[in-house]
Amino acid sequence: MTPDFWIERWQKGEIGFHQAAGNDLLAMHWPSLGLAPGSTVFVPLCGKSLDMAWLAGQGHRVIGVELSPLAVDDFFREHGLEAETRTAGSFTVRAAGPIEIWCGDIFELPGDALRDVAAVYDRAALVALPPSLQVRYAEALHRVLPRAAPIFLISLSYPDGQLAGPPFSTPLSAVAALFGATHAIDIRETRDGLEKSPNLRDRGVTALDEAVYVLRRKAG
Template identity: 40%
Template sequence: MKNPWRQRWKEGRIGFHLHETHPALVRYWPALGVGPGAKVLVPLCGKSLDMRWLAEQGHPVLGIELAPEAIEQFFAQRSAGVARYPQAGFDVSRQGNVELWCGDFFHLHIQQAAEVGAFYDRASLIALPPATRERYAFHLAQLVPPGAQGLLISLTHDDQEAGPPFSVSGQEIERLMTPNFRLELLENGEADDRGRCESVWALKRRGPLV
């Protein structure tokens, strides 16, 4: 069975990719109070320019991406050298402060994410079909420590069956995330001409601080 995301990258059908930093990241990230130097986990990262922005704020970035095409296109945007090495089931590529791991996000172990102190989900949850979202929410919670903060940018649209990106309601986000995260809805955007509306959430991992 072909992976739909791999097919999209191979065929160049990546309308979900933004050619600029997402404005909500610029607007809301500073208010989270993520400590300087905290490593940011970016699941299902694609070739998002948001990772460059996070790195420019002084954060090491750990991006996880299944499609090698996305990773190669990300690093091709700059002429700086890329270091490559294997890491327990992943092919790792590093350029400056950005480290991209090519492989399955669900295979990332907590030991491999030991230095993570924050997270950013712009198009991860909405990339997954309903049956996989609960697994994603649980796995993300296992990878980030208590007190870790992050942003989640989600999407709703009129066709509940169409995707990816899939339509994920605020009620579903609360159901999935509330067991392990404290949530705050920061913004509900206006619907575009295709009926798609983004929402922005701040999340903080529950649990006793060490």
């Protein structure tokens, strides 16, 4: 899965993953993290997710990272926000109020970009990546995140072979293989997600499980 794949999807408007309303699992389970007001949330592979505005509305600073400049422009325009632009290494960073989005490849994020992050919100980020990149993603988070930052992960899984991802089926066993050695995995909810994902049903998926995990670094 090359960057061009995603850049083209945004150019062609093939963004069936984008949710027109905020994510209900986020609203339901996020408050239990008990983060301090004003703390910073990292949103990897953020697209133009409305959840960034929701998190800002909860009093957080938000740092997103996204490959597609179109997605980043859309986000600020659709929220009526005038964004300032700066560069940081290979990234163009656009910022308005408490939200900044780093436009570029997450695997090139400078080590210190996330040093103040208190938590991660991953919806449709891990599952957007094929298994080999999922390993790199887990390693990258491990490398750049402060130890205390939990990862709030919404994952999905479907029967083997029903779809050539993305999204890639990522059941608990895969989450455990990626994070289990370093993180305790708290399962907050699992539910049937097919009804809320008509685009996947139309692509041939017959059963879809959605799960919310909170991953916290183990001591040591």
